Amino acid sequence: MKNPSVSKRMVKDHFFKGLVLFFASLVVIPLFLLLGYIFKKGIGAINWDFIFSMPAGVGESGGGIVHSLTGTLILIIIAVILSVPVAVATALFINDHPKNRISRMIRFTVDMLQGIPSIIMGIVVYIWIVLPMKNFSALAGGVALGIMMLPIVIKSTEETLKMVPESLKEASMALGAPYYKTVLHVILPAGLSGILTGVLLGVSRIAGETAPLLFTAFGNPFLNTNIFKPVDALPLLIYNYSTSPYPEWHSLAWGASFILVAFVLILNLITRLVVKKWQIKY
Amino acid sequence: MADKVLSVRGLNAYYGNKKAVLDVNVDFYKNKITAIMGPSGCGKTTFLRCLNRIHEVNIEARARIEGDIFLNSENIARMHPILVRRRIGMVFQKPNPFPHMTIYDNVIAGYKLNGIKKKKHEFDTIVEQSLTRTALWGEVKDSLYDRGTFLSGGQQQRLCIARALAMNPDVILLDEPTSALDPIATAKIEELLNELKENVTIIIVTHNMAQAGRISDYTAFFYLGELLEYGTTEKLFTNPENEKTENFLTGRFG
Amino acid sequence: MTMMKAGDARGAEAVSASRLTSHKMKEKGFASFLLFAGILVLMVLGAFFVTLVLQSWPLFRETGLSFFTTLRWAPMEEAFSVLPFLAGTLMTSLLSILIAFPFSMALSILLGEYLKTGPFAAAFKSVTELLAGIPSVIYGFWGIMILMPLIQSLQMKLGLIPYGVGVLTASLILSVMIIPYAASLGRDVISMVPGDLKEAAYAMGATRSEVVFHVTLPYARSGITAGFFLALGRAVGETMAVTMLIGNSNFIPRGIFSPANTMASVIANEFGEADGMHTTALIAVGLVLMILTGLINYAGKSIMKRFQVGG
Numbered sequence: 050m051k052n053p054s055v056s057k058r059m060v061k062d063h064f065f066k067g068l069v070l071f072f073a074s075l076v077v078i079p080l081f082l083l084l085g086y087i088f089k090k091g092i093g094a095i096n097w098d099f100i101f102s103m104p105a106g107v108g109e110s111g112g113g114i115v116h117s118l119t120g121t122l123i124l125i126i127i128a129v130i131l132s133v134p135v136a137v138a139t140a141l142f143i144n145d146h147p148k149n150r151i152s153r154m155i156r157f158t159v160d161m162l163q164g165i166p167s168i169i170m171g172i173v174v175y176i177w178i179v180l181p182m183k184n185f186s187a188l189a190g191g192v193a194l195g196i197m198m199l200p201i202v203i204k205s206t207e208e209t210l211k212m213v214p215e216s217l218k219e220a221s222m223a224l225g226a227p228y229y230k231t232v233l234h235v236i237l238p239a240g241l242s243g244i245l246t247g248v249l250l251g252v253s254r255i256a257g258e259t260a261p262l263l264f265t266a267f268g269n270p271f272l273n274t275n276i277f278k279p280v281d282a283l284p285l286l287i288y289n290y291s292t293s294p295y296p297e298w299h300s301l302a303w304g305a306s307f308i309l310v311a312f313v314l315i316l317n318l319i320t321r322l323v324v325k326k327w328q329i330k331y
Numbered sequence: 332m333a334d335k336v337l338s339v340r341g342l343n344a345y346y347g348n349k350k351a352v353l354d355v356n357v358d359f360y361k362n363k364i365t366a367i368m369g370p371s372g373c374g375k376t377t378f379l380r381c382l383n384r385i386h387e388v389n390i391e392a393r394a395r396i397e398g399d400i401f402l403n404s405e406n407i408a409r410m411h412p413i414l415v416r417r418r419i420g421m422v423f424q425k426p427n428p429f430p431h432m433t434i435y436d437n438v439i440a441g442y443k444l445n446g447i448k449k450k451k452h453e454f455d456t457i458v459e460q461s462l463t464r465t466a467l468w469g470e471v472k473d474s475l476y477d478r479g480t481f482l483s484g485g486q487q488q489r490l491c492i493a494r495a496l497a498m499n500p501d502v503i504l505l506d507e508p509t510s511a512l513d514p515i516a517t518a519k520i521e522e523l524l525n526e527l528k529e530n531v532t533i534i535i536v537t538h539n540m541a542q543a544g545r546i547s548d549y550t551a552f553f554y555l556g557e558l559l560e561y562g563t564t565e566k567l568f569t570n571p572e573n574e575k576t577e578n579f580l581t582g583r584f585g
Numbered sequence: 586m587t588m589m590k591a592g593d594a595r596g597a598e599a600v601s602a603s604r605l606t607s608h609k610m611k612e613k614g615f616a617s618f619l620l621f622a623g624i625l626v627l628m629v630l631g632a633f634f635v636t637l638v639l640q641s642w643p644l645f646r647e648t649g650l651s652f653f654t655t656l657r658w659a660p661m662e663e664a665f666s667v668l669p670f671l672a673g674t675l676m677t678s679l680l681s682i683l684i685a686f687p688f689s690m691a692l693s694i695l696l697g698e699y700l701k702t703g704p705f706a707a708a709f710k711s712v713t714e715l716l717a718g719i720p721s722v723i724y725g726f727w728g729i730m731i732l733m734p735l736i737q738s739l740q741m742k743l744g745l746i747p748y749g750v751g752v753l754t755a756s757l758i759l760s761v762m763i764i765p766y767a768a769s770l771g772r773d774v775i776s777m778v779p780g781d782l783k784e785a786a787y788a789m790g791a792t793r794s795e796v797v798f799h800v801t802l803p804y805a806r807s808g809i810t811a812g813f814f815l816a817l818g819r820a821v822g823e824t825m826a827v828t829m830l831i832g833n834s835n836f837i838p839r840g841i842f843s844p845a846n847t848m849a850s851v852i853a854n855e856f857g858e859a860d861g862m863h864t865t866a867l868i869a870v871g872l873v874l875m876i877l878t879g880l881i882n883y884a885g886k887s888i889m890k891r892f893q894v895g896g
Contacts, residue, residue: 052445053447058446062793062795065798066793069699070691070695073688073695076765079716082731083719083727134622135625138619138621139622139626142622142623151627152623154627155626158627160882160883161630161879162630164818164881165633165879166822166824166874167824168822168824168849168852169871169875172852172868175856196629203626257719257720257721257722258720259722259825260721260853263857287722287723288722288725291725291726291730292729292829303726309720314715317718385787385788389780391701391702413792416790420789421785423781425781427784430782432803444789444795445790494789498789498790
């Protein structure tokens with residue numbers, strides 16, 4: 050018969066805790082390595098010129114990424130315009146009819162859409178838009194990114210809408226307000242923080258996506274604001290420059306990486322601090 | 332006069348800075364059932380949880396005590412909490428058999444958790460004995476290796492008692508063990524406790540006066556964190572000394 | 586024409602019939618708009634599937650099942666097979682999960698059990714979220730600059746060709762990427778274990794680690810399995826970092842130091858310059874990829890739902 054002593058078991062207990070702490074801390078190391086590296090390498094490349102000028106010739110030092118920044122901005126705007134109305138409307142629908150068969154199918158679809166690899170987004174939108182148009186375009190890129198944003202905004206909106214108490218809806222309807230007015234003036238404002246959260250999270254996600262843009266927006270060494278033509282984007286630039294053999298381009302890529310990570314960080318912070326504050330508590 | 336198994340001297344219990352139990356002195360006698368009674372919020376559960384030092388487990392509650400508790404003359408504060416809990420077992424308000432374990436494994440869970448290895452036939456004996464003592468053996472002996480989820484509330488609670496008994500503790504603490512059960516299951520458990528007391532000391536927190544009256548030998552009456560009165564159940568119920576005790580018993584509050 | 590007589594006791598505002606109908610129309614229009622949006626979303630997913638199937642059909646018509654049974658990918662000779670990439674995908678994903686497992690488990694247990702609240706918990710949580718938000722292409726870039734030389738020197742020490750890229754490198758970067766995701770899933774699962782079960786175990790004299798081992802983890806087992814599936818789904822669909830570090834070889838990798846291609850990376854690498862049947866074949870690869878991730882994610886979500894309901 051075995052009856053381990055208390056002290057033996059306490060040793061095991063402390064050992065286990067130590068093991069857990071050890072492995073957990075090891076995870077933090079790549080983060081610091083990664084972030085620290087990006088910071089160190091990137092900050093050197095950032096200057097006024099970097100943000101606002103065009104790339105220099107191949108092999109030359111200096112140059113900027115204004116074309117990528119503009120492109121990313123354009124793509125985000127297109128994606129948001131296309132996806133947010135659809136997403137909010139869908140969330141409203143499934144919130145109204147939670148048990149409906151269509152709602153269940155929509156929930157399933159949202160889960161599935163979230164899991165689709167980003168490269169598949171790219172090639173499907175290529176077939177849908179690039180082929181018929183016979184050229185790459187910001188529009189195609191925006192569509193691909195918009196589809197990626199859909200599940201995020203739908204889920205976030207739905208979560209918040211669920212928290213709006215039924216009594217609020219009923220109070221509005223009891224005053225004789227038609228349903229759509231109830232939605233626009235009572236439910237939506239209550240769910241605004243959720244929509245905003247979803248949009249910010251969605252934007253921070255798509256800002257860094259490369260694969261969907263490879264065959265849609267395609268990239269462009271020149272500044273372009275015509276949405277029917279190809280456009281560059283930050284992640285595309287990072288991809289192209291980092292896989293090139295030119296060290297000058299590598300430093301540009303670090304600078305762009307820094308900006309991208311900073312952008313994602315800031316969006317996340319805004320989401321957590323500002324938007325949550327706006328959230329109406331019941 | 333029976334031996335004292337558990338002695339409490341000058342016990343104060345705090346949650347953070349809030350005092351929940353004030354200066355309690357009480358003795359619990361061997362192989363007797365002592366009921367701890369009182370209106371909601373009087374500190375009886377807090378008090379009970381100090382006896383096996385389980386209050387130390389939930390760090391967020393910031394529970395701490397002053398004063399001493401002696402188990403057979405040993406100060407439990409100087410024993411390792413693991414050893415304290417092997418000799419003082421606990422049964423909770425809501426039956427909580429481990430859902431991922433079979434009935435068999437649930438009964439000997441205490442051994443498994445403490446890393447105590449025995450031969451299979453030794454465990455078999457322990458399982459049969461514990462389940463027999465809690466009048467469950469007949470009902471489950473053919474489904475020992477099933478998970479206990481099909482058991483009724485009352486059966487689950489008896490399983491939890493069997494689980495505590497399997498460790499052969501000196502004392503068993505029960506925190507309102509029948510409040511989640513129907514009257515028939517409650518009656519069965521009260522019957523059970525009456526039989527069990529021959530071999531183990533029982534301390535039971537209950538808000539049900541009638542229950543205390545039915546099964547306990549001694550009763551402690553708590554009010555707003557203080558032990559207002561303590562004595563044999565017969566005396567407390569028929570001739571209470573404290574006015575508040577009488578009010579509680581006659582239903583004027585609580 | 587008003588609906589109520591003047592002087593009606595209720596004194597409610599008179600509502601004209603025409604106003605009522607205009608409201609009704611707006612109501613209907615609004616409801617239809619919502620429904621339309623919902624159906625649009627359904628159609629998007631359906632259209633994805635249909636597009637991939639239709640566009641890859643010519644390939645299947647030509648190769649039939651040999652797409653899944655032969656071993657060569659040689660576009661010049663019109664020989665197509667998904668197997669080298671299926672192998673690449675499975676090898677890198679499973680290896681990355683293997684590597685990530687102890688770390689994400691440790692993080693989950695730490696945050697779900699030991700450090701549920703407090704400044705450290707918040708710090709770890711922020712760190713995890715930040716790591717999860719870094720774009721794939723930046724992980725890839727970092728991998729090229731830091732991981733690749735490391736692996737190269739390792740390969741040289743072992744007397745192998747110092748590619749630097751390959752299955753191992755890609756798996757390493759993948760594991761760094763999925764650890765935060767897997768850890769936050771695991772943390773949620775572990776913190777859902779009911780407190781009264783843990784208390785019952787403590788009340789029998791168990792130590793903290795014993796409670797974790799004998800109660801918390803077994804209870805959370807199905808949730809953890811679900812998390813494993815979801816993390817696997819993530820790893821399988823990862824494109825950029827893998828593309829940048831896997832070495833772009835179209836043969837079945839023979840070992841962890843071999844360069845290879847995953848289903849996602851071969852599309853990223855070759856789609857731009859492909860044409861004709863080559864493109865069709867790549868789309869077919871995409872279809873297989875989409876089905877694989879769909880199945881894995883569906884399995885993960887179902888198991889997770891069952892865990893959250895029953896336990």
